[in-house]
Amino acid sequence: MPSRYRQLLHLENVKRTDIWELLKDINYFVRESEKAIDTFFINITQQQNSESESTTCIALLVGIHSKIIDIRNRLQQLPPGDNGFDFKERRNEFTHLLIEGQFQLDKSEFESGREELFDLLIEGQPQLSVVAILDSSGFDKTAFAADTYNNNHVKFYFDCHAWVRVSIAYNFRMILDDIIKSVMPPSRVSVVIGEDYQLKKSILRDYLTNKKYFIVLDDYCEESDDVLDDLEEVLPENQNGSRVLMTVTDPDFLSSFDLENGQTIHPDSVLVGGPLIRLKHEAWQFFILHYGKTTLRIYMGEKAFLTAWSTIYSVLELPVHLKICCLYLCLFHPGIEISTRQLYWLWVAEGFIPHNSEETAEHYLNELIDRGFIQVKKRRAGGTIKACYVPTFAYVALLLPAALTGFFWSPGLEEESMANAK
Template sequence: MLEFHLRLFCERLKRVLAGEEGTLPLPDSTKLTPLFKNLLTESEIIATTLLGKYEADMARHLFQLIREKFDDSKISLPFLQLLDLEESDEEDVERADILEILEDINVFVHESEDAIDTFFINIMQQQNSENESESSTDMALLVGLHTKIIDIRNRTQQLPPGDNGFDIREKSNEIIRLLSEGHRRLDISEFERGREELFDLLIEGPSGLAVVAILDSSGFDKTAFAADTYNNNHVKFYFDCLAWVRVSILYDFGKILDDIIKSVMPPSRVSVIIGEHYQLKKSVLRDFLTNKKYFIVLDDVFDHTEIWDDLEEVLPDNQNGSRVLILVTDPNLLASLEMENGEKIRLDSVLTGGPLIRLKHEAWQFFILHYGSMPLENYFRGEAIPTIWRQIFSVMELPFHLKVCCIYLYVFCPSIEISTRQLYQLWVAEGFIPYHGEETAEHYLKELIHRGIIQVSKRRAGGIIKACYVPSIVYTSLALVAEITGFVWMRERKREPLANVKRCFIWEDLIQFLSLEYSDTRLQSFLNNSSESDRLALIDCENFCKKFKHLRVLNMGSAVLDQYPPGLENLYLLKYLKLNIPSLKCLPSLLCTLLNLETLEMPSSYIDQSPDDIWMMQKLMHLNFGSITLPAPPKNYSSSLKNLIFISALNPSSCTPDILGRLPSVRTLRISGDMSYYQSGVSKSLCELHKLECLKLPKLESLIVNPCAYLRKLPEELWCIQSLRKLDLHWPQTELRQRLRTFKDMEWRYDIQLYPYGI
C-alpha cells in the first residue's frame, strides 16, 4: 500500500489522455500527448515492477510500522510470536533500498501532480485570451519529469529479486485460527437461548430501571443480536418509546442526548428543543421520559466511564420496567463496577456462554449478558488485540480499487452516519472512481459491506442503501493504515508539515487551521468535519483559497460564511464544493467559472436568482440547495446540463418544459415551494424527465399516478407524509391492488381511489 500515490497518479494520467481532466482536450497534441503517454508508460512499468516483485517487502515494512504502534506487553505470547519477523542483514539493506526508491517515487509524483495542475490552471486562465495555452516553462517541467521517471525506473530494475515469502492472506488466516483456537463458536441453539434470556429480562425482568451490558466477543455479533430483539414487534408494542444510538470511540454526550431526543420525542417538540442549551435539553428529556416505559440501546460504547453519571442525570426510574441496553466494545468500561456481593469484577467473572451476571450500581439494577467465545479474562490479557489486526489485514488484502475507497472512510467520524450520495460524490471527485461512476461506487460499497468493513444504517424504498457508518473497531484499524501510509492527514493527530499532504480533514479548530501559515502546499482535498458552526472571516477564506490553489475537494462543513468567499473562482480544479452561506440569495456569476465542478452543495442557501452562465457548467452532476431557481436557457444557447442527475430543491417556478427539457439525465428531483400557482405546469413538465427515479415533494396533499401499470408497490415513505390526503391510481396491477387492501383501516386518513375498477 506504500505505492498508493503512484497508482493513483497513473489513473490520473489516463484521464488526462482521455480528455477527462480540465475543461478542454489537450492542446497541440503533437507536443504534449507524447509527453503524457511517456510519463504514463514509465510510471506503469515502475508500478508493475514494484507490485510484482516487491509487494511482499512493502507489506512486511508496513506490517512492522503498524506493529510499532502497539505495546508488546499487552499482546498475548502466541500472537506476539506471529508478529515477529526476522530479517537478515542483507534483507535489511535491500528493504532500505526499496524504501529509498519509494520515497523518490513519492517526490516524483508530488512534483508531477504540481506540474500538471499548474499546466491545466494556466490553460483555464487563458481560455478567453489570445495567448498560447502552453508555455515553454510548462514544457520544460514535463520534460524534466520524464528524465526523473527514467532514472527511477533504471534504479528499480537494478534491485535484486524481492522476497515474496510474506503472505498477507496467510497471516490473516493465522490470526483467525488464533482467535478461534480453544474457543468454541456460538451455535444457533445458544444464540436462541441468549435471545430468549435477553427478551425475558426486558419484558419479565425487575420493575425498576435495569441496565444490560452485552460484551463484544469473537464469533458473536452483538449488534445483530441486539437489533434482532430491538426490532421485535412485541418489544415495540411493550415500550412507550424506543431509541437506538451509536456512541463510538469519540464520546460526546451532547450528541447522544440529541439522538435520544430525536428518537423518542415527537418532531414538533424536537424542532423546538434541539437548538437549546445542554442543561435545558437534559431536563426536558428527563421530564418527557418520566412515567414512560422506555427502551434505549447504546451501541459501540468504549471506555467512557463518565457515561454512567451522564445517563443517571437524564434517565428517570419510575419502577415501570424501563430498560437500557449497552453494547460494550471496550470491557474496561465495566471495571469500575462491582459484583452483587460487593466484590470487584474478577477476570473469570463472565464465562463463555453466560450466565446472566448481576452487578452492583448505585442507581440501577445492572446485568452483564455475555454469549460468545471469549471470557472476560481474555480481554484484560490483551487477547482481543488480534481482532484489530484481523481488521488491518482485511484492509491490506483488498484489491487496489477497494483499498483506496476503504481507507478514505477515515475522513468520516467513527459510527457517524454517512450519506451514500455524499460518499459516492467524494470517491468520484478524488479520482478513485470514474466520472459518472455512481453504479460502480454502489458496487464497491456493497463489497465493503459484505466484507464487514461498513454497516448499513438506512435504506430507501426498494432496499437501496441510503446511509452507512464505520464501526469504531474498524475505524481504529483504518486510522492506523491511513496515517502510516500518508494517504490521509488529520491535523489533530499529526504534527508534521503539510507540504506534501494531499488529503486533510479536521474535527475541530477550523479557525485556527485557517489562520496558520503554510508554504509549498499541494493539498488536493480539505474536509471540515467539525460539528461547530464557526463563523468564518472572509479574509481567512480568501487566504485559504490562495494557499491551496490545487484543491479538488473543498468541504467547509457547518462553518458559517456571511457571503460568497472571494478568490474561490481561482480554484479551477475544484470538483466538489460544499459551503454554508445562509444569507446567500443570488448565485454569483464567478462561481460558474468553475467548469470542472461536479458537486455543488449549499443546503442552507435559498437562491432566488441564478446567472445564465450556470448552463455552461457541463460537468455538474449534483446540485443541493435549500432551494434554487434556475434561469431559462439563453435563446442562442442550445446545450444542456446533460450530466446533472440530482437536484434538491428546485423552485416550482423553474419546473418548465424549457428548463426540465435541458436536464435529460436527472434521476432524483426534489421540488420545494408553493406549487399552487405552478401545479399544472409542473405536472406536464415532469414528463420531460425520462430517467427520473425519485421525486420528493415536503407538503404533498394529493397524488395522482396515471397510469401505474408497472408499479408493484408504493414506497413506505409515502405514508409518512403528514399532509397527504388523496391518492388516485389508474390501471394498477393485481399485486399493487392487493397491497393497498391492507390500508382499508386507514380510510379515515386517506381517500384512496383506484380506476377503473375500484379497490
C-alpha cells in the same frame, strides 16, 4: 502482546523490499504531480503566459511523463503475484489463532443467556434496568443487541425505541440528539433539536416520563462510567419496565462496580454465575451479559487484538480500487452518519472512481459493506443506501495501514490508533 502472535507481525519478513521502495516512490510522485498540475492550472486561470512561466510548466509536465515511464518499467520488472508477503495467508493464520485455544461459546449457553435477557426485558422488575453486553469469543455483541432490538415482541412491548452508536470519542451531546431524533415525532424534533443543551435534556426527560422506553447504546469504548451519570439526567425512573442496553468494549468500564456479594470487579476478574450477572448500582438495576471463562483483560484484550489485525490484513488484501476508497474512510469519525451521495462526490473528486461514475462509486460502496468495512445507516424508499457509517473496529483497523502508506496523517495518529485498539 501474546508471544504466539508476534511472529505474524514482523514486517521485516517481507522479502521484496523493492516493492516498498516503489510504493514510497509512487506516493512521492503523486504529491509532486499534484503540485505540477496545480501550477499549470493556476497559470491558465490567471492567464500568465510569459515565456519563462510556460517553460516552467513544460519542464514540470515533461518530468511527470518521465517519472510515469520509470515507474511503469519498474512495475513490469516485478514477477506477477510475488510480493514476498502473502496477506491472504497471514489473514488465515490470524483467523486460525482466533479459534485455536480460545473458549468457544456453547449454543445451549448462548440460548440460556438470550432467554435470561428477554425475560429481564419483558417480564423483569418494573425498575429501570441497564444491561452491559461484553465481548465474548464466538459472540458478536452488536449483532446480539440488534437481534434483541428488532425482535417483534420487544418492539410491541415498549412505547418508544432508540439505537445510538457511541463510538470512540464519547460525546453525550451527540447521544442526546440521537435519542431525541429516535423517540420523538419529526415535527417536534425539528423544534427541539436546535435548543440549548440543558433545555434539551429537560425536554427529553419530560417527554419520556410515563413512557416505557428501550434504548440501546452501541459500542461504548470508554473505561469510565460517565455515560451512566449523563443518562440519569435524561432518563426518568417511571417504574414501568423501561430498559437500557449497552455494548461495551473496554473491561475497565466495570472497575467502578461491585458484584452483589461486595467483590470489586477489575480487569483480572473471572466473572462467574452468568451469563447474566447482577451488579450493585445506586440508582438502577444493573446487569452484565458475558460469556467467558478467563479474566476480562485476557479475554477481551486478545479477542480485540486478533480481530483488529485480522481486519488490517483484510484491508491490505483488497484490490487497489477498493483499498484507496476504504482507507479514505479514516477521514470520518467512527459512528458518524455519512451521506452516501457526498461520499461518492468525495471519491470522484479524489480521482478514485473511473469516468466519475456515481454508479461505479455505489458498486464500490456495496463491496465495502459486504466486506464489513462500512455499515448501512439509512435506506431510501427504493432500497438504495442513503447514509452509512464506519464501525469503530473498522476505523481502528484502517488507521495503521493508512499511516504506514502515508495515505492519511493527523497529529497523534500513531498514539490514537494504538490507544483505541482495545
